[in-house]
Amino acid sequence: MKIPTQMKAFRFNRYGDPAENQRIPVPEIGADEVLVYIHNAGLNPVDYKVQAGKMKMIFPFHLPLTMGNEFAGEVAQVGSNVQDFQVGDQVYGRPDNQHTGTLADYIALDQNEIARFPAELDFQSASGVPLTGLTSYQALVELGHIQPGQKVFIQAGAGGIGTMAIQIAKALGAYVTTTASPQQTALVRSLGADQVLNYHETYFADVLFHYDMVFDTLGGQYLKDSFKILKPGGHLVTINGLPTYEFGQQHHLGMAKSLLFAVASAPLQRLAKKYHVHYDFLIMHPSGAQLQILSQMIANEKLLPIIDQIYDFGEAQAAYDYLESGHAHGKVIVNVNH
Template sequence: MNIPTQMKAFRFNHYREPAENQRIPVPTIGANEVLVYIHNSGLNPVDYKIQSGKMKIIFPFQLPLTMGNEFAGEVVQVGANVHDFRVGDRVYGRPDNQHTGTLADYIAIDQSEIALIPAELDYQSASGVPLTGLTSYQALVELGNIQPGQKVFIQAGAGGIGTMAIQIAKALGAYVTTTASPSKTALVRSLGADQVINYHEDYFADVLFHYDMVFDTLGGQYLKDSFRILRPGGRLVTINGLPTYQFGQDHHLGLAKSLLFSVASAPLRRFAKKHRVNYHFLIMHPSGSQLQILSQMIETEKLLPIIDRIYDFGEAQAAYDYLEGGHAQGKVIVNVNHTIEA
């Protein structure tokens, strides 16, 4: 493939301003990186949270910024120190927070942040795996330490993360409870949910108790009430709560920011102490090795990405509008460079 000097990208120049199609230079790669021609990109709520400026207190981003945080594509160039990937490989991944931007023709990404796409998946389906899959895996395994037979509650089971988390939790041998509307109950049960709460009729915190782990994706009052359903020593992992001092230290964000996080998260930590449970705030980190584990789950039919809608690149803003509406059943995908695979 001839690599051009310019490429299309969907990006914004200032926080809280609309993103637009622009022409920017194709990135150059370092010795440990590969250049990937992006076929498809999965969309996630973190994308528009970054665009709104809500994430800059945690991670400063250099503007202008190309949107998108997960992709599937084809390797077209490899760095001098890259030995595990070759030109022509089908790969997927989630770039680190300094190299976001998967709604573009190309991305330069470190070899440690990608994995080969399982043969069972096309580019469209594969692009919906990295961010939601890794987020769920890290919540359930790294922070949740889920063991066979333990009881796990996963909020919003029909969403992009929920559909992944249910399947991963079941693969780990957990008993899984989730929430869903009646129209989505069949979907979450097909993914392995043992108990489904119709949130139109019942409130989870009124009917559940003595759980080993809660994976919260909603925040707010849902997060606060999640402490009530955990057993002493249980674990609450949230992606929509507040960072802690330890989070700031673990992510090398400096003493001042870590102390700010400590003050902000104090009420939640008091909740945790009152209920004698463990509270963790999660922002996932890229990991090619963990993606390989997810690939093995896909190959053994324990994990299947659920796709809700697919949009063309020129419809990227419409795709985000739909995602932000909160009714997506699985992942929303954008065809960056659509190719029909054999």
């Protein structure tokens, strides 16, 4: 594969600026890295949160920044230390925060952040797996410690995270309750949800109790009320709450920032103490090894990415507008090179 010197990229120059199509150099790879030619990119709410500057307190990014945090493509070049991948391999992944930018022709990233995707998927569907799949897996397994027979409540089951989390929780043997509109009840039930609450009519905290885990994606009052439905020793994992002191330390963000997180999350920590449960804020980390586990789930027909809309590269902003509207059920995908 002949690699050009320049490539297209959908990026913004300053926080709050609109993203636009630009021409930038193709990245060079290190000895442990691979260069991937991107076919498709999956979009996620974290993308426009980063663009708005809402994540810079947690992770400082180098600007200008290319949008996008998950992809499917083929290996175009391998570093001298790379042994498990070769040119032409079809792979998917979620880059780390130093290598963001999947709405571009190419991306350079560490070999440990990618995996071959199963033959059951094409590039479009594969690009919708890495970020939501890894987020759900890490919430349920690393932090939630889900065991067969345990009860899990997953907010917003028809969303990009929800459709993944329901399937992974069921593959782990859990009893799954979720929320959905009447129009999406059939979808979440088809993914394995055992109990579906119509959030227009029923508030989860009024009817659920003694759960082993809550996976919160909404934050705010929904997050605060989630403590009430857990059994003592249960786990509340959120991707839309506040980081803790432990989060800052684990991510090597420094003492000052960790202490700031401790102060900000103190009300939530008090709720955790009141109800004798564990509270964790999650930002997923890249993992090729965990992607291989998800690939096996897909091959075993335990996991299927749900695609809502597919846009062409020139429609990337319209794709983000649709995602931000909150109407997406499943993943929003962009054809980068298709």
